[in-house]
Amino acid sequence: MLNPSIDRDLKKGSAELLILSLLEGQARHGYEISKLIETRSAGAVRFRVASLYPLLYRLEDRGYLQGRWVEKAGQRRKRYYRLTPEGHKVLEERRSGWAIFVEAIRQITGTEHA
């Protein structure tokens, strides 16, 4: 059963999971992350600047991410985020937890099969 706490945790947790997943392979900067989320979800999920960056900072504070300024020739410098080892571990956990959650929801909402 979903109690109010789960609802709250869910919103927060799924957003975090999305960000952690996107950073798994490579370091990305904020705008890139936000674009990827939008395109991969075909526009269904969107983060505004006002939501995205606080989330990034929080994950950084917790030690899951590390941000670093990178300067490339002919561009303004950008802050790139990559996963820390701790971040990798959390991502792993969150991922399987998510699978359970999806499975649980499926069991509840899915059609019965004999």
Next chain:
Amino acid sequence: MPDWKQPVRDRLRRLNLSPAREADIVEELAGDLEERYRDLLAGAVPAAQAERLVLEELETGDALADRLRHTRQPAAREPMPMGSTRKGNLMESLWHDAKVAFRMMRLRPAFSLAVAGMLAIGVAGNAAIFSIFNGLFLRPLPFASPARLVDLDETAPKWNLERVSISNPDYDAWQKSNKTFDGMAFFSTGNGANLTTGDGGTERIKLAEVTQSLLTVLGLKPLIGRDIRSEEDRPGGDRVILLGYNLWQRLFGGDRAVVGRAIQLSGRHYTVIGVLPREAMLPPDVDAWTPLAADVANGNSFYLSGVGRLRLGVSMEQARADLLRVHRNQPWNSGHVTSPIVGPLRDRYLGDFKIVTRILLGTVAVVLLIACVNIAGLMLVRGESRSREIAIRTAVGASRGRVARQLLTESFAMAAAGGILGVALGKLFLMGLVSLMPDDLPKWVRFDLDTRFVLFCIAVTGLAALLFGLAPVLQAATVDTRNWLQEAARSTLARGKRATLGALVVGEIALALVLLASSGLLLQAFRKVMTQDPGFRPDNVLTFSLRLPPAKYPKNEQTLAFYTSVLDRLRTLPGAASVSAASIVPLDGHTGYFFVAEGGKQFGAADPSPVVLHVTAMPGYLKTMGMTLQAGREFEDRDNLPAAPKVVIVNQTFARHFWGYADVVGKRVRYQGKDNHDWFQVVGVVRDIRHAGLDREVRPQVFVPYSVAPAGLTFAIRGGPGVHGLVGPAREEIHRLDPDLPLYNIRTMSERLARSLWIRRAYSWLFAAFAAVAVLLAAAGVYGVISFAVGQRTREIGIRMALGARPGQVMRGILGQGMLLVASGVAIGLIAFYFAAGLLQSMLFGVSPRDAATYGAVVLGVALVGLAANYIPARRAATIEPMRALRSE
């Protein structure tokens, strides 16, 4: 190109970030916005619309700054004001937890009610017993620096007397030669007086005769008027009186002009010199103080109590050693018979309660512990259904700490409900207990609520919540998110949990058994006390006391004549079957003398048990009291004639003690002392009377006729069931002889007997009640755990029954499993009790702490209750339908 930095900066301003940090954020966000703007322009969006869209990125339901605040701490350049956002956030989060907790409680009313109810039972007992303990032993005495006040007395182990009181020369020597006291005061409470009240009536009041220093030692000042002067505290000093606060209020309505007025006490005039402050309740329950005015050279009797104020920094041991030195240096103490007692002041008045209240406190603590163990078990069982929820919450991002906090908040919320209910119940329980207490507790004992009580209740409830709240938290920590769906992991978890639950149940059964066995022994002891032969028949005997003021009745012949005519008149009352009187009736005090028996054993002052209970008795007293003559005769009127032969009656213990056998009629005794040459012939031997109480030892006792030892008398009227109704007619008859004499100390002998046993009765039944609660709680625990196990094993049982197991076999299996827990608990409890029983020794009245019958009954009782608790789930298991059990998975 628009400036993106300024709008970002505007939104960050409130955060008070460090300049470097702020610049960082501004650069990053502005860079992002700029890139978006370019992409929009590249997508052919008009510039104005693109700018608007980009700026919308900074708007959310809540402002950007608020979002950032949750993630980035501002540099603490200024102290955060109270109630600032960070704290507010934590509070908000706790409030959220609390709301969820209460919602969870509402969702599972039966569970929450069970938890709160069990906790309430545990807390109620603790609250009530602690209140009593607090009132008796923790509240400071109402005197200045009460910790430095000590009780002074003398002890005489050689006379087999714990306390003998203090003699005049001893107190004088202690007072003059000690080096460890700031002050000492002494008082005698043996006396009352007939006070003539304003309306011409009289009432009996309790007087204390005190040394001049008492108020100073207690650190008190008279409310009005002055203290006693030293010249008044000498033989022949002026008769002055300090009124107690209550007497002053009652008699003079609090009139401050009372100082200097004269009042009449037992026919003598006393001048009121002042009023004592309300707190001056030492000695307890006296109405007024008069100067002791003792002749310190007269050392024949031990009759004083004392209180001393230790010098700053002096310990009780140092004071004791100091007084012992002074005491031994006095020539009259060369026999080393008596020695000084220096002890806590409170113990003198409340010492009887000390062991009892401590043991009861321990008992209620055990009951609470059992309740907590039960609740922890309940929570573990419920945790099974919650582990799914916890797994999901951890999966979607809640940290373990967050989940633990939520679970603890739920525990505390239920504890709070249980605690409040428990304190309310405890208050009712306390009111019941207090109403059962006799009215002779010192007046400074109060049981109302105080800070200490509130703190205690909060501490106990909080501790309980921690105890049982930890169970689900620890369990949540072991919930394995990844394997949660796998059947194997779940059953392993359940197996581990069943072991934990089993251990909890074994523990609570052991604790319950210890309580039940203790209560069994105490009830055995109580029964043994109740079946003691008191040596008199207490039913339907009314008693009351009369004292004749020496001013009005100066000669012994006058008092004898008066008392005799009172007896004659009382005998005419309808319903009075038999009437007599004695100086002390059973259960109403003690006067001791030393005796010498002709041809019997000689007891020196240093021999054990030479102190003889000494009672002046009027003719017919033994018959009226229902005492039994073993040999010889009662006193008769002729024994009080001036030239009558001197006679006494002794009890069996006296006869055996002095002569070694009981048939002593005709033998002679005399008072010890070189001036006492008169021999008294024993004319009767009376069967032993338990004078000091059914659970006290019998001492040697001598009855003498009134003419030998004139004294104030307590009258006894034996009548029918309504004997208490004779008080009025008796008072009328007596007032016809002398209208100024108050009757006091009015009680039936049954009442006296009940009062003498009230502490034993109270703690025996309290203990039994707590033990019963403990056993029921433990049974509930057994029931819960076995039910849980059966629920867990439904599928397994279904398979076994499908394969041909008979219901009886299944039931035996479950019962066996449950009874194994019960048996383990009983075994551990027995071992624990074997070692703990010694603590009760002093309350057992000779019942052995290893009493086999009690052990047997207790083990049987716990086993039967355990069997009953196991039977219900076992029966449910036996009726499982195999097909349904298998389908349900």
